[in-house]
Amino acid sequence: MSAGTIAPTNRASTLGFVSRFVDHIRHARAAGRLGNRFRPHDVRRACPGWADHTYGVFLPKHRQGNPGGYTAYFYQNPDGTYSLLV
Numbered sequence: 641m642s643a644g645t646i647a648p649t650n651r652a653s654t655l656g657f658v659s660r661f662v663d664h665i666r667h668a669r670a671a672g673r674l675g676n677r678f679r680p681h682d683v684r685r686a687c688p689g690w691a692d693h694t695y696g697v698f699l700p701k702h703r704q705g706n707p708g709g710y711t712a713y714f715y716q717n718p719d720g721t722y723s724l725l726v
Contacts, residue, residue, distance in 0.1 A: 661690060661698060662713050669724060677721035 668674040668686035675682065680695040699722045704712040714722040 658702075658711070661687075661694065662702075664690075665713075666724065677717055677719075677723055679721055 664687045665674065665683060668683075669676075673686040678686075680699055683699070684690075684695040699714055700706065700716070701708065702710050702713045703716045703722065704714065704725060706712065713725055715725055716722055
């Protein structure tokens, strides 16, 4: 296995984290705790309990058009805020 490859158990764990975090954001949005447009600090307030670095890293990493080719869950608006993709 190469250094850049994630072992299957780690991959499943990572995918589970992503799914849970995105679900938490979607639930906060549906419950009205998060607006249509949000910044990392808004997500931190609406979805507490995640590692501090998660809030600042996750949104840009999973934005539409991200350079890493990660699954896109968010659109980055011209003003720098993010919106959930459907």
